[in-house]
Amino acid sequence: MSNNTTEKVRASLQKRYFKEKVFRSIGVVAIVASLSFLVVLLGSIIYKGYPAFKASYIQLDVTLTEETLDVSADAEDSELRRANYLGAIRTALRERFPEVTKRGDKRNLYRLISSGAEYALSDFMMEDRSRFGQTHSLWLLADDEADALLKRNKDLTKPIRTGENAKNKDALITRLNTDQLGWLQSFKEAGETDVRLASTFFTNGDSREAEQAGIRAALIGSAYTLLITFVLSFPIAVAAAIYLEEFAPQNKFTDIVEVNINNLAAVPSIVFGLLGLAVFINYLQLPRSAPVVGGIVLSLMTLPTIIISSRAALKAVPPSIREAARGLGASPVQVVTHHVLPLAMPGILTGTIIGLAQALGETAPLLMIGMVAFIVDIPNSVTDPATVLPVQVFLWADAPERAFTERTSGAILVLLAFLVVMNLTAVLLRKKFERRW
Amino acid sequence: MSKRILLTASVLALTVSQAAQARDYISIVGSSTVFPFATVVAEKFGKSTDFSTPTIESTGSGGGMKLFCTGIGVDTPDITNSSRRMKASEFEMCQENGVTDVVEVLIGFDGIAFANSVEAQQMDVSLTDIYLALAKDVPNPDGSETLVANPYSMWSEVNPELPAIEIEVLGPPPTSGTRDAFAELAMEGGCSTFGFIDSMEKKDFQAACHTMREDGRYVEAGENDNLIVQKLQANPDALGIFGYSFLEQNSDLVQSSMVDGVAAEFDAIADGDYPISRPLYFYVKKQHVGTVPGIAEYVAEFTAERTWGDDGYLADKGMIPLGEEARVEAAAAVNAMTTLAGIN
Numbered sequence: 001m002s003n004n005t006t007e008k009v010r011a012s013l014q015k016r017y018f019k020e021k022v023f024r025s026i027g028v029v030a031i032v033a034s035l036s037f038l039v040v041l042l043g044s045i046i047y048k049g050y051p052a053f054k055a056s057y058i059q060l061d062v063t064l065t066e067e068t069l070d071v072s073a074d075a076e077d078s079e080l081r082r083a084n085y086l087g088a089i090r091t092a093l094r095e096r097f098p099e100v101t102k103r104g105d106k107r108n109l110y111r112l113i114s115s116g117a118e119y120a121l122s123d124f125m126m127e128d129r130s131r132f133g134q135t136h137s138l139w140l141l142a143d144d145e146a147d148a149l150l151k152r153n154k155d156l157t158k159p160i161r162t163g164e165n166a167k168n169k170d171a172l173i174t175r176l177n178t179d180q181l182g183w184l185q186s187f188k189e190a191g192e193t194d195v196r197l198a199s200t201f202f203t204n205g206d207s208r209e210a211e212q213a214g215i216r217a218a219l220i221g222s223a224y225t226l227l228i229t230f231v232l233s234f235p236i237a238v239a240a241a242i243y244l245e246e247f248a249p250q251n252k253f254t255d256i257v258e259v260n261i262n263n264l265a266a267v268p269s270i271v272f273g274l275l276g277l278a279v280f281i282n283y284l285q286l287p288r289s290a291p292v293v294g295g296i297v298l299s300l301m302t303l304p305t306i307i308i309s310s311r312a313a314l315k316a317v318p319p320s321i322r323e324a325a326r327g328l329g330a331s332p333v334q335v336v337t338h339h340v341l342p343l344a345m346p347g348i349l350t351g352t353i354i355g356l357a358q359a360l361g362e363t364a365p366l367l368m369i370g371m372v373a374f375i376v377d378i379p380n381s382v383t384d385p386a387t388v389l390p391v392q393v394f395l396w397a398d399a400p401e402r403a404f405t406e407r408t409s410g411a412i413l414v415l416l417a418f419l420v421v422m423n424l425t426a427v428l429l430r431k432k433f434e435r436r437w
Numbered sequence: 438m439s440k441r442i443l444l445t446a447s448v449l450a451l452t453v454s455q456a457a458q459a460r461d462y463i464s465i466v467g468s469s470t471v472f473p474f475a476t477v478v479a480e481k482f483g484k485s486t487d488f489s490t491p492t493i494e495s496t497g498s499g500g501g502m503k504l505f506c507t508g509i510g511v512d513t514p515d516i517t518n519s520s521r522r523m524k525a526s527e528f529e530m531c532q533e534n535g536v537t538d539v540v541e542v543l544i545g546f547d548g549i550a551f552a553n554s555v556e557a558q559q560m561d562v563s564l565t566d567i568y569l570a571l572a573k574d575v576p577n578p579d580g581s582e583t584l585v586a587n588p589y590s591m592w593s594e595v596n597p598e599l600p601a602i603e604i605e606v607l608g609p610p611p612t613s614g615t616r617d618a619f620a621e622l623a624m625e626g627g628c629s630t631f632g633f634i635d636s637m638e639k640k641d642f643q644a645a646c647h648t649m650r651e652d653g654r655y656v657e658a659g660e661n662d663n664l665i666v667q668k669l670q671a672n673p674d675a676l677g678i679f680g681y682s683f684l685e686q687n688s689d690l691v692q693s694s695m696v697d698g699v700a701a702e703f704d705a706i707a708d709g710d711y712p713i714s715r716p717l718y719f720y721v722k723k724q725h726v727g728t729v730p731g732i733a734e735y736v737a738e739f740t741a742e743r744t745w746g747d748d749g750y751l752a753d754k755g756m757i758p759l760g761e762e763a764r765v766e767a768a769a770a771v772n773a774m775t776t777l778a779g780i781n
Contacts, residue, residue, distance in 0.1 A: 107748075115750075162689055175689055208473065208477040208480055287512065288464070289464075289492055372495060373493055373494040373495075374494075374495075376479070377462075377490045385492040395495075397661060398662075399473065400680075400682045400754075400755065405663070
C-alpha cells in the first residue's frame, strides 16, 4: 500500500518539478520585463537629458569702449548697466569675420551667440568698472542651435539635411545654414569654442531661450511648496493618528472618520486642486501661483497617506510598552509622548517622506491654482509666484524650440534624483531605527 | 507640538495679510498660442527694466477671459492673451464685473500649418480637399445634395491629382484653440464651396462643417505639437496640423503643404494669402495701470518695432507681424490706452 503511494508520488514528481519551474520562470520573466521597461525609460531620459548639463561657449574679443557701448566712461551705474552691450558683441563678431558685409548675413552671424550674452556682459562690466575702455577676451554662451551641434561634437563640414540631402541619414539636422556652419567651424578650428558644465541650468529661472533656461526657480518653488506641505501636514497628521490610535473610543463616529481618511487617500489629486481654487483663492483670496496655496493643497493630499502610515507605526508598538509605563505611574499623555511616539517615530517619518515624495512629483492640482506659469525671477517667499519641477517639465515639453527636449529630460533627471534621495532616506531610516519586537 | 501649531497659524496669518497687499509684478493669463510670444517679451522686459518679470499662465483663451473679467483688484490678472477676438458676451461679462476700461491690442498672426515630413512629397491641396478628406459627413460623391458618411480613404479619391496615399492626419483635440481655428478657417472654407451646405441654417452648417471624422483617419494627437512633429518624422505618409511656430522651429524636419496654392510661409501669412491663419490679441485692464507697476511699459515693450516689427524678435519666434502701417497705428492707439467701446 505504502509502496503504491511512493510509486504514485515518484511518477508525479517530474510533473510537479516542471510546474514549479514554470511558476518560477513566470516570476523571473515578469521581473525581467519590468526591469527592461525601466532601463529603456531611464536610458532614453538619460540619453536625451545629459546634454542639458553641458553648455557651449564661444570666445570673442569684445571691446568695451565709449564707441561700442554708447556711454561715456563716467556714466552713472544705472546708465552703464543699460549700455549697448548687444552692439559691443555685434561689433566683436563683425571684426572677427570682416568678410561678412550683407545685412542678412550679418543677422545670421549674430544668431550664433545667445541673446542672453548681453546681460552676462553687462554683469561682467558692472563687477569692475575699470574694465571700461579695454578689450577683453570673453567666453560667451552659444545660441541653442549652435550649442546643440558643438556639445555633441558634430562634424560641421557635413551637408545639412534639406533639399536633395533630405534622405541622407548622415547629414546634419540643424536650422543653421552653411554660412553659419562655416563660421562655427572657423571658431572651432581656432580653438575658440568650449563645452563646459552648464551652470546656467542650475542658476537660472525659466527662459524662452533654451540655452539660458534653468531649473532654479522651479527648484526653489518646489522647496517652498514642500516646506508648507510638511509644516501643515506633519503635525496635523501625527495628531490625528495619535488621537485615533491611542485615545479615541471605538464607536460609529471613529469608524466614519476612518473610512473617510482611507477614502481621501484614493481621491484623484485634481479634485484637491479644484478645492484649492474654490476655497483658498476665490474665497480666502490667497494669491494665485503661490507656493503657499500649492503647499496647502498638497498637504490635503498627503494628509491621509501620513495618517495611515503613522497609525500603522503606532499600532506596531507593542501594548506591553504602554502597560509597563502605566504600571510605573505614567499618565496616558506621558505614555504617548515619552514612550509610544519615540518608538513609532521612524515609521511615522518614513510615511511622511514617502508622502512628501508623492507631493513633489504632483502636477495636476497645481494646474488649477495657477502654478503652471512662466517664472523667470527666483521666488523669495512663499507668496511669490512660483512653479515646481514637474510643472517645469510639463511647460518645457510643450515648447516649440527643439533644444527644450534635452532640458525637459534634464529636469526629469533632477526630479528623479530628488525622489530617489527621498525614498532612499526613508528606506535607510527604517533600516536603522526600526525595532522588531 | 503646540509650538508647531503656533508656527502653522502664524504662517497662515502672514499669507493672508500679505495677500491683501499690492502686487508688484504684472499677472498675465490666457491663450497657449500667444504664450510662447508673450513669455519672450516678458523675459526681455524683466531683464532690461527694473520691474519684476511678469508671470504668465497658460490658461487658454476662454479661461483667460473668464479670469480677466472676474473684476478689478490685485487678485485678478492685468492682461489676458487671446488667439481670437474677445466675444461680445465676454465683453458684457467684463462690464458687469466692473472691468469697464479694456484696451485691445492686435499683435500679429499665427498660421496653422498643414504639413508632412520632408522625406515625403509636398502636398498641394485646396480647402475643399481638406474638408472632403477630414469631415465626418461629406456631400454624396454621386452629386446629389445629401450628406453621407465620409467614404474616402485615399487622397487620390478626394482629388485625382493628389498622390495615392492613405489619408492619415494628426491634429489637435477639440479642447485646443488650434482645432477651433482649423475648423473655422480650413474646414468651413472648404465646405462653404458646396452651395447646398452654405445655404443651410447656421447650426446645421456648423455641424456639417466642423465635425471631424472619427474613423481613425483623423488622429487626435493631444495638445503637444512637438509630438505631432515627431510622429510625422516617423511616418512620412501622414500629415499634421499644428501652429506655424512649430513649423518654423522644425523646418528641417517637416514641410508645409500648399493650401490653395500657397505654402505656410512667413510672407504669405503676413499678406493674408495663406488661408489658414488667425489673429492674436492681448487685452489690458486699464484700471490697473498705475496700480500695478510696469503695465504701460510692458505694453510699450510689446509694441516696439524691435519686438513686433518685421525684424523683431517675435518674428524670430514664429509670430507673423502686422503690416507696417497697421503697426504704427496700433502702437499709437495702444500707448494712448484707447479703450474698447464695445464688440459687435
